[in-house]
Amino acid sequence: MDIIAPFWTFMDNSQTGLILYNQYTNGSVLQQATQDINSYFPNLNFSAEWVFVATWYEVAYYPTTGTKTTFQVVLISGGEKSFVLMNYGSLAEAVWNVQAGYDTINSFHYFTIPGSLSSSASGVNSTFSLSSNINVTGRWAFQIDSGPDNFKFKGHFYPIPGLASYRSLDGSSPLIYLQRPFVYFGKTYNYIYVNHNGHLTFNSPFSSYTPQRFPLYGSRDIIAPFWTDLDNRQNGFVLYNQYTSGSVLQQATQDINSYFPNLNFSAEWVFVATWYEVAYFPTTGTKTTFQAVLISGGQTSFVLMNYGAIASTSQNVQAGYDTIDSVHHLTIPGSFSSSASGVNSTFSLSSNINVTGRWAFQIDSGPDGCQFKNRSVQLGDFFWSDSNCTQKCTCTTSGVHCITKLCSFPETCQQTNFQFLCFNGKSA
Ligand SMILES: [Ca+2]
Numbered sequence: 001m002d003i004i005a006p007f008w009t010f011m012d013n014s015q016t017g018l019i020l021y022n023q024y025t026n027g028s029v030l031q032q033a034t035q036d037i038n039s040y041f042p043n044l045n046f047s048a049e050w051v052f053v054a055t056w057y058e059v060a061y062y063p064t065t066g067t068k069t070t071f072q073v074v075l076i077s078g079g080e081k082s083f084v085l086m087n088y089g090s091l092a093e094a095v096w097n098v099q100a101g102y103d104t105i106n107s108f109h110y111f112t113i114p115g116s117l118s119s120s121a122s123g124v125n126s127t128f129s130l131s132s133n134i135n136v137t138g139r140w141a142f143q144i145d146s147g148p149d150n151f152k153f154k155g156h157f158y159p160i161p162g163l164a165s166y167r168s169l170d171g172s173s174p175l176i177y178l179q180r181p182f183v184y185f186g187k188t189y190n191y192i193y194v195n196h197n198g199h200l201t202f203n204s205p206f207s208s209y210t211p212q213r214f215p216l217y218g219s220r221d222i223i224a225p226f227w228t229d230l231d232n233r234q235n236g237f238v239l240y241n242q243y244t245s246g247s248v249l250q251q252a253t254q255d256i257n258s259y260f261p262n263l264n265f266s267a268e269w270v271f272v273a274t275w276y277e278v279a280y281f282p283t284t285g286t287k288t289t290f291q292a293v294l295i296s297g298g299q300t301s302f303v304l305m306n307y308g309a310i311a312s313t314s315q316n317v318q319a320g321y322d323t324i325d326s327v328h329h330l331t332i333p334g335s336f337s338s339s340a341s342g343v344n345s346t347f348s349l350s351s352n353i354n355v356t357g358r359w360a361f362q363i364d365s366g367p368d369g370c371q372f373k374n375r376s377v378q379l380g381d382f383f384w385s386d387s388n389c390t391q392k393c394t395c396t397t398s399g400v401h402c403i404t405k406l407c408s409f410p411e412t413c414q415q416t417n418f419q420f421l422c423f424n425g426k427s428a
Contacts, residue, residue: 001103001105002103002104002105003102003103003104004073004075004084004102004144005099005100005101005102005103006056006071006072006073006086006088006100007056007069007071007088007091007098007100007128008098008099008100009061009094009096009097009098009099010061010062010095010096011056011059011060011061011062011069012059012060012061012062012063012065013056013059013060015060015065015066016058016059016060016065016066016068017056017057017058017059017060017068017069018055018056018057018058018059019054019055019056019057019059020053020054020055020057021052021053021054021055022052022053023050023051023052023053024050024051024052024053025049025050029051029053030048030049030050030051031048033048033051033074033076034046034047034048034078036076036085036141037076037078037083037141040134040141041083041141041143044081046078046079046081047078047079048076048077048078049077049078049079050075050076050077050078051074051075051076051077052074052075053072053073053074053075054072054073054074055070055071055072056069056070056071056072057070058070060092061092061094061095061096064092064095067092067093068090068092069089069090069091069092069094069122070088070089070090070091071086071087071088071089071091071128072085072086072087072088072089073085073086073087074086074087080145081143081145082143082144082145083141083142083143083144083145084102084141084142084144085139085140085141086100086113086128086139086140086141086142087138087139088126088128088129088138088139088140089129089138090129091121091122091123091126091128091129092122092123093122093123093124094121094122094123097117097121098116098117098121098122099112099116099117100112100113100115100116100121100128100140101113101116102142102144109144111142113127113128113140114127114131115127115128115131128140156306156355156356156357156358157274157291157306157308158248158251158252158270158272158274158291158293158304158306159241159248159272160239160272160274160276160291161239161241162239162240162241162272162274163239163240163241164237164238164239165194165196165232165237165238165239165240167232167233167234168196168232168233169196169231169233169281170196170197170207170208170209170229171195171196171205171207172193172194172195172196172205172206172207173193173194173195173205173238173240174193175191175193175205176191176192176193176194176240176242177190177191178190178191178192178242178269178271179242179244179269180244180268180269180296181296182269182271182294182296182301183296183299183300183301183364183365184202184221184223184301184323184363184364185221185323185327185328185363185364185365185366186364186365187202187221189202189221192271192294193205193206194238194240194273195207195208196230196231196232196238196275196278197209197227197228197229197230198224198225198226198227198228198230198275198290198317199222199223199224199225199227200222200223200224200273200292200294201220201221201222201223202221203220203221206220206222208227209228209229209230209281210229210316211224211227211228211316211317211318211335211336212227212318213318213331213335213336214318214320214321214322214326214329214330214331214335215322215326215329215378215381215417215418216322216326216329216417217325217326217375217417217418218322218324218325218326218417219324219325220322220324221322221323221324222321222322223292223294223303223321223363224318224319224320224321224322225275225290225291225292225305225307225319226275226288226290226307226310226317226319226347227317227318227319228280228313228315228316228317228318229280229281229315230275230278230279230280230281230288231278231279231280231281231282231284232275232278232279233284234279234284234285235277235278235279235284235285235287236275236276236277236278236279236287236288237274237275237276237277237278238273238274238275238276238278239272239273239274239276240271240272240273240274241271241272242269242270242271242272243269243270243271243272244268244269248270248272249267249268249269249270250267252267252270252293252295253265253266253267255295255304255360256295256297256302256360259353259360260302260360260362263300265297265300266297267295267296267297268296268297268298269295269296270293270294270295270296271293271294272291272292272293272294273291273292273293274289274290274291275288275289275290275291276289277289279311280311280313280315283311283313286311286312286313287309287311288309288310288311288341289307289308289309289310290305290306290307290308290310290347291304291305291306291307291308292304292305292306293305293306299364300362300364301362301363301364302360302361302362302363302364303321303360303361303363304358304359304360305319305332305347305358305359305360305361306357306358307345307347307348307357307358307359308348308357309348310340310341310342310345310347310348311341311342312341312342312343313341313342314338315341316336316340317335317336317340317341318331318335318336319331319332319334319335319340319347319359320332320335321361321363325375325376326376326378326417326418327366327369327376327378328363328366328369328378329378330361332346332347332359333346333350334346334347334350347359366378366379367379367397369381369395370395370396370399370400371400372385372393372395372400372419375418377395377400377418378395379395379396379397380394380395380396381394381395382394382395383416383418383419383420383421384407384413384419384420384421384422385402385419385420386420387413387415387420388413389406389407389413389420389421389422390404390405390406391403391404391405392404392405393419407422408422410424411423411424
């Protein structure tokens with residue numbers, strides 16, 4: 001619901017008070033509105049064309065007949081711009097909670113005036129009456145034609161608007177049916193889940209907020225642009241959309257042919273999931289934005305991971321993808337390090353395809369790997385085959401090759417999900 005609520009509470013004008021409204025298209029009210037808006041929002045060169053005023057004048061609370069509360073909402077429009085002023089007069093001590101501000105469908109944009117749902121909402125010390133966001137005591141002013149950035153972002157982001165997932169600490173989108181099948185390392189998937197903690201999964205939603213190092217040698221296909229503990233309950237949006245025609249497909253075709261030449265690729269389907277200004281848990285208010293773009297051309301498929309502003313966190317982050325048994329996996333450099341987040345995030349500042357903040361991977365199939373003790377190993381992967389880390393083995397195009405090599409000081413030999421690895425300091 002779109003709602004503008006200067007003072008949402010249980011009121012009753014059946015005995016006392018008046019609820020009045022009027023609109024204006026010329027005269028001194030428009031001049032006043034033009035002057036006010038240009039004063040509060042400079043550099044807009046605003047000219048008011050229409051003003052609507054609604055006043056709750058000395059209205060009583062239910063059931064305390066005789067109390068008197070006065071406030072006003074003023075809608076102001078000019079050109080493509082619109083504003084709301086909320087003016088507060090004398091606010092009797094309320095017996096019910098009061099919410100002041102505005103909300104929109106799916107809460108894409110909303111604002112709560114400080115003091116709402118607290119004892120300082122009403123009475124002689126009401127923060128609504130005594131404070132302001134524009135230095136006019138008792139008045140609050142908001143531009144309400146479009147939201148911050150209108151979901152526009154840096155050039156390397158694909159369109160952000162889409163369906164918004166619910167607000168929840170560790171939730172997931174509902175099951176999303178894909179309008180085209182998506183091939184992920186040889187498996188064909190027809191649906192997907194956008195998980196709030198920064199990953200996509202196919203078979204079932206996945207709520208894990210504790211990132212684990214890839215390769216997991218686990219039982220899950222997962223695409224994780226930014227696996228960490230995120231929280232969209234207070235701020236931020238988890239949005240998703242899919243496309244089978246139009247400019248987004250043209251963009252995807254052009255991008256993929258530029259990053260992976262000689263494929264003569266043509267995009268048939270694009271799926272965009274965006275974590276837009278989402279907070280970390282528990283640091284509500286932090287804002288982190290990133291995006292995963294799945295692109296299919298039938299049997300070929302790709303993922304783009306786009307990174308915007310990444311708030312600083314001391315939490316671990318895993319970025320990349322993994323497959324069942326980790327036959328194929330990838331970790332973006334910086335994962336599980338302090339350079340994953342913050343203004344110097346390597347995700348945002350680097351690239352594997354020379355587009356700052358973007359990472360692109362072909363994910364329909366990978367090169368054949370190796371077999372070691374009946375398990376698959378990705379080409380290029382290495383491990384130690386013994387618990388003392390004396391034999392270092394590497395999967396090459398001609399199979400697994402092992403040489404005698406010890407861990408370097410001060411590394412220690414540790415068991416992993418697959419064989420052993422030398423770790424510097426603490427392991428996963
Ligand atoms: Ca979370």
